Amino acid sequence: xxxxxGMGGGEGGRPMARCIRHACAFCxxxxxxxxxxxxxxxxxxxxxxxxxxxxxxxxxxxxxxPRGDILVGGEPVTGSVDTHEQLRYxxxxxxxxxxAPVTGFASQSYGTTFLEHTEDGVLSGTDPLLQPLxxxxxxxxxxxxxxxxxxxxxxxxxxxxxxxxxxxxGAVAAIEPATGRVLALVTSPSYDPAQLxxxxxxxxxxxxxxxxxxEKPMLNRAVRQTYPPGSTFKVVTAAAALDAxxxxxxxxxxxxxxxxxxxxxxxxxxxxxDGCADTSLRDAxxxxxxTVFAKLGVDVGVRDMKKTAxxxxxxxxxxxxxxxxxxxTFDSHVDQAxxxxxxxxxxxxxxxxxxxAMVAAAVADDGRLHTPYLVERTTRRGGETVSGGGTHxxxxxxxxxxxxxxxxxxxxxxxxxxxxRAAIRGxxxxxxxxxxxxxxxxxxxxxxxxxxxxxxDDAVEPGVAVAVVxxxxxxDRGEISGGGDAAPIARDVMRAVLGR
Amino acid sequence: xxxxxxxxxxxxxxxxxxxxxxxxxVELSLIVLAVTLSVYGYCAVGLARAGxxxxxxxxxxxxxxxxxxxxxxxxxxxxxxxxxxxxxxxxLLNGLGLVLIYRLDLETPGDRAAPAQLVWSTxxxxxxxxxxxxxxxxRVLQRYAYVCVVAALVLLLVPILFxxxxxxxxxxxxxxxxIQPGEFAKVLLAVFxxxxxxxxxxxxxxxxxxxxxxxxxxxxxxxxIVTIWLLSVGVLVLERDLGTSLLFFGLxxxxxxxxxxxxGWIAVGLLLAVLGAVAVGRVEPHVGxxxxxxxxxxxTIEAGRGPNQLSxxxxxxxxxxxxxxxxxxxxxxxxxxxxKSDFILATAGEELGLxxxxxxxxxxxxxxxxxxxxxxxxxxxxxxxxxxxxxSILALQVFVIAGGVTGLIPLTGMAMPFxxxxxxxxxxxxxxxxxxxxxxxxxxxxxxxxxxP
Numbered sequence: 046x047x048x049x050x051g052m053g054g055g056e057g058g059r060p061m062a063r064c065i066r067h068a069c070a071f072c073x074x075x076x077x078x079x080x081x082x083x084x085x086x087x088x089x090x091x092x093x094x095x096x097x098x099x100x101x102x103x104x105x106x107x108x109x110x111p112r113g114d115i116l117v118g119g120e121p122v123t124g125s126v127d128t129h130e131q132l133r134y135x136x137x138x139x140x141x142x143x144x145a146p147v148t149g150f151a152s153q154s155y156g157t158t159f160l161e162h163t164e165d166g167v168l169s170g171t172d173p174l175l176q177p178l179x180x181x182x183x184x185x186x187x188x189x190x191x192x193x194x195x196x197x198x199x200x201x202x203x204x205x206x207x208x209x210x211x212x213x214x215g216a217v218a219a220i221e222p223a224t225g226r227v228l229a230l231v232t233s234p235s236y237d238p239a240q241l242x243x244x245x246x247x248x249x250x251x252x253x254x255x256x257x258x259x260e261k262p263m264l265n266r267a268v269r270q271t272y273p274p275g276s277t278f279k280v281v282t283a284a285a286a287l288d289a290x291x292x293x294x295x296x297x298x299x300x301x302x303x304x305x306x307x308x309x310x311x312x313x314x315x316x317x318x319d320g321c322a323d324t325s326l327r328d329a330x331x332x333x334x335x336t337v338f339a340k341l342g343v344d345v346g347v348r349d350m351k352k353t354a355x356x357x358x359x360x361x362x363x364x365x366x367x368x369x370x371x372x373x374t375f376d377s378h379v380d381q382a383x384x385x386x387x388x389x390x391x392x393x394x395x396x397x398x399x400x401x402a403m404v405a406a407a408v409a410d411d412g413r414l415h416t417p418y419l420v421e422r423t424t425r426r427g428g429e430t431v432s433g434g435g436t437h438x439x440x441x442x443x444x445x446x447x448x449x450x451x452x453x454x455x456x457x458x459x460x461x462x463x464x465x466r467a468a469i470r471g472x473x474x475x476x477x478x479x480x481x482x483x484x485x486x487x488x489x490x491x492x493x494x495x496x497x498x499x500x501x502d503d504a505v506e507p508g509v510a511v512a513v514v515x516x517x518x519x520x521d522r523g524e525i526s527g528g529g530d531a532a533p534i535a536r537d538v539m540r541a542v543l544g545r
Numbered sequence: 546x547x548x549x550x551x552x553x554x555x556x557x558x559x560x561x562x563x564x565x566x567x568x569x570x571v572e573l574s575l576i577v578l579a580v581t582l583s584v585y586g587y588c589a590v591g592l593a594r595a596g597x598x599x600x601x602x603x604x605x606x607x608x609x610x611x612x613x614x615x616x617x618x619x620x621x622x623x624x625x626x627x628x629x630x631x632x633x634x635x636x637l638l639n640g641l642g643l644v645l646i647y648r649l650d651l652e653t654p655g656d657r658a659a660p661a662q663l664v665w666s667t668x669x670x671x672x673x674x675x676x677x678x679x680x681x682x683x684r685v686l687q688r689y690a691y692v693c694v695v696a697a698l699v700l701l702l703v704p705i706l707f708x709x710x711x712x713x714x715x716x717x718x719x720x721x722x723x724i725q726p727g728e729f730a731k732v733l734l735a736v737f738x739x740x741x742x743x744x745x746x747x748x749x750x751x752x753x754x755x756x757x758x759x760x761x762x763x764x765x766x767x768x769x770i771v772t773i774w775l776l777s778v779g780v781l782v783l784e785r786d787l788g789t790s791l792l793f794f795g796l797x798x799x800x801x802x803x804x805x806x807x808x809g810w811i812a813v814g815l816l817l818a819v820l821g822a823v824a825v826g827r828v829e830p831h832v833g834x835x836x837x838x839x840x841x842x843x844x845t846i847e848a849g850r851g852p853n854q855l856s857x858x859x860x861x862x863x864x865x866x867x868x869x870x871x872x873x874x875x876x877x878x879x880x881x882x883x884x885k886s887d888f889i890l891a892t893a894g895e896e897l898g899l900x901x902x903x904x905x906x907x908x909x910x911x912x913x914x915x916x917x918x919x920x921x922x923x924x925x926x927x928x929x930x931x932x933x934x935x936x937s938i939l940a941l942q943v944f945v946i947a948g949g950v951t952g953l954i955p956l957t958g959m960a961m962p963f964x965x966x967x968x969x970x971x972x973x974x975x976x977x978x979x980x981x982x983x984x985x986x987x988x989x990x991x992x993x994x995x996x997x998p
Contacts, residue, residue, distance in 0.1 A: 064806050065929065072917070072937060075944040092863075094864075095860070100863075186870060
């Protein structure tokens with residue numbers, strides 16, 4: 046310890062240099078602990094922290110750039126506005142209520158619905174297909190500009206349907222029979238999804254107001270509401286009867302009593318029209334004889350009725366256009382009386398307007414049903430196609446001969462039956478009216494239905510199939526019929542598509 | 546020291562056995578690098594935010610460059626043998642701090658902090674130059690040990706007379722500028738501790754009674770130092786500035802250990818720290834809350850009250866990942882209050898990533914290491930203890946605040962040296978660097994080719 050001499054040091058204690066080294070090691074240890082901990086936070090825990098719902102970064106990144114647009118007829122029906130707030134771009138809608146059942150809303154507070162939801166990856170720019178090169182955005186930490194979604198909608202048809210409903214409760218669905226392209230999807234009353242775009246107090250109050258509104262403006266009646274299809278279901282029953290060979294000649298007399306006593310019960314089924322007893326399938330179809338079709342359903346039997354109904358799309362829980370469609374139902378656990386009622390679109394038979402448009406479309410396209418779809422293709426911001434609509438399955442619902450006979454029957458309805466108000470000059474129109482009772486003891490105001498298709502005289506195939514439902518169209522029950530309220534709306538939509 | 550220089554006699558050094566290279570050229574090149582990096586960061590912010598080089602880039606670079614250059618000239622003139630690293634590290638950290646504050650100012654257009662920080666940085670560098678020019682020998686400070694301690698206590702006590710700001714009575718507001726006198730007290734206390742321990746180290750080390758292999762000093766020797774320590778810690782608890790009290794405590798224990806070589810001091814220190822922590826945690830709800838936050842940073846989120854500052858800070862670090870989002874492109878502003886001061890490191894972590902954060906921490910580590918290296922090279926205990934004290938202040942301060950904002954230890958408010966908004970802190974840190982320059986110059990200019998004990 047002699048080296049301490051003259052330094053004020055002494056024997057016994059540690060040399061100061063050693064203590065300094067210890068202290069230095071201690072400080073180094075502290076700073077090394079910082080580095081290890083920083084690696085823990087920034088690498089190991091980063092995923093958990095970034096995914097924490099309270100972390101606003103994901104939302105900020107999501108709204109940092111304008112959202113892609115949804116296009117109808119080449120024109121965007123959506124937009125984005127720069128709010129200069131933390132969540133920068135907010136969704137805007139041109140003609141929001143008209144397209145609400147298609148676009149849905151894209152809210153900073155309440156998420157997304159319908160196309161805004163199913164196509165969110167493209168619209169928000171997170172879809173990997175939007176990247177110029179694979180893994181590009183992962184490397185650059187960037188986000189592609191939002192892509193566009195091109196829909197199959199027909200602008201004029203959509204407008205005609207909305208105008209036709211004129212604020213009454215109801216819905217319209219129109220399909221191009223040869224492809225399955227959805228041409229119109231309208232619900233009424235509707236709402237402006239722009240009210241829900243933001244994150245402020247006005248958004249919250251709009252949300253509360255829309256949800257508590259007894260008119261349910263946010264309910265997408267065209268695809269998410271099922272109605273008893275009533276007489277329009279007779280198209281399905283007729284298809285089953287013709288396919289199963291129960292009826293071989295539509296013009297032959299049937300063995301149908303009027304009134305018809307439901308099998309195993311004392312309930313007597315009657316008709317609105319006269320002269321339904323033993324009438325031919327054609328006349329029964331034109332004048333919508335319940336007795337004839339109830340008995341036909343029983344004669345066909347539950348197995349074949351179910352088979353045909355499901356071929357049309359009933360009981361299918363997986364319909365996506367690309368957003369999900371409420372399953373339409375045909376109950377097969379029924380006795381004879383229930384089957385009789387089911388066959389005329391009552392009891393547990395329920396259908397969405399889109400489902401009934403599919404029924405009309407299958408008839409129009411010689412028995413082929415093209416799965417309906419709403420997205421033609423998705424594109425980058427600049428317009429290059431990212432993906433087509435994909436392949437859309439086709440299935441044969443009934444024999445082509447059956448479809449041709451049904452076309453003939455439906456044409457008769459419009460020419461001289463209950464659906465004359467749907468006729469269009471210069472086009473062949475086939476349709477079927479329906480008036481469905483509902484409510485406890487049928488006390489509710491009936492729904493007016495009309496399903497139809499139309500083929501321009503100079504066209505080789507029908508260009509449009511449409512289904513219209515109008516709820517409580519009028520308080521006077523006599524006035525409510527598919528022919529009176531729904532047929533003119535269907536006619537306007539078909540005219541818009543055919544350009545007549 | 547292992548620096549081998551060219552052996553040549555010189556008339557300048559007191560013990561001219563070995564003539565070392567002065568390495569001022571190294572210092573100058575590193576300063577140029579530091580200024581370039583800072584200007585690059587400043588431009589990167591502008592390019593990321595507005596797509597163009599910010600209009601003040603040239604003025605900023607020129608200002609920082611001139612300050613650094615003048616400081617360098619002062620070192621060349623009065624401390625030619627000084628360590629070439631502390632000054633460039635200070636310039637780089639200060640420049641980076643200005644960039645980060647400027648970047649955060651863009652998020653808060655109504656509350657700009659960068660201009661004031663630039664003024665304070667200028668004052669800091671001015672103080673640096675004054676210290677380097679006027680303080681020819683650090684041993685002079687030994688004479689003013691008691692002046693220092695009185696001044697330190699006064700500085701610590703003054704803010705009690707002023708209204709509390711954000712729950713802590715550590716600021717005084719004069720003519721629009723808020724000053725945090727406790728920051729200056731750090732250096733003064735380090736000087737006092739070093740001087741006192743250098744004078745009394747033998748008494749502290751060799752008197753007293755032995756309890757189970759540990760030597761505890763007598764009350765007579767220990768009295769003054771414990772009194773002063775208690776007083777300063779008491780004042781800080783009253784002012785609710787726990788980070789600084791933790792810093793003083795750590796400094797005190799490190800210096801006692803280095804001065805006496807007694808592990809007993811570490812035992813005493815740890816015991817006191819535990820007792821103090823428990824007592825303060827019980828008494829102060831403020832402190833208890835900080836500990837609860839540290840244990841469960843996301844408790845407020847789970848309770849539905851949204852993320853607190855610490856969880857926002859952790860989110861910011863996590864968002865940075867390995868390489869960061871890039872300057873100007875992060876969202877550390879979500880932290881809210883104190884983003885530019887206590888939480889400045891979160892911005893660095895988010896925008897520069899773990900890579901940038903590691904670089905910053907290594908810069909601090911390098912600065913601390915240079916302090917310890919000077920301490921090892923020096924011959925007299927006061928200089929050694931002073932260098933150890935100054936280096937430890939930096940290390941402890943970085944640990945307390947960086948550990949706090951990354952969730953390693955409970956969060957206590959404290960300024961990240963050089964980076965954080967806070968004029969008093971910047972000025973103090975420049976004083977620390979000036980003193981390190983001075984002691985390293987003494988160490989190397991008197992180097993005789995042998996290693997000190």
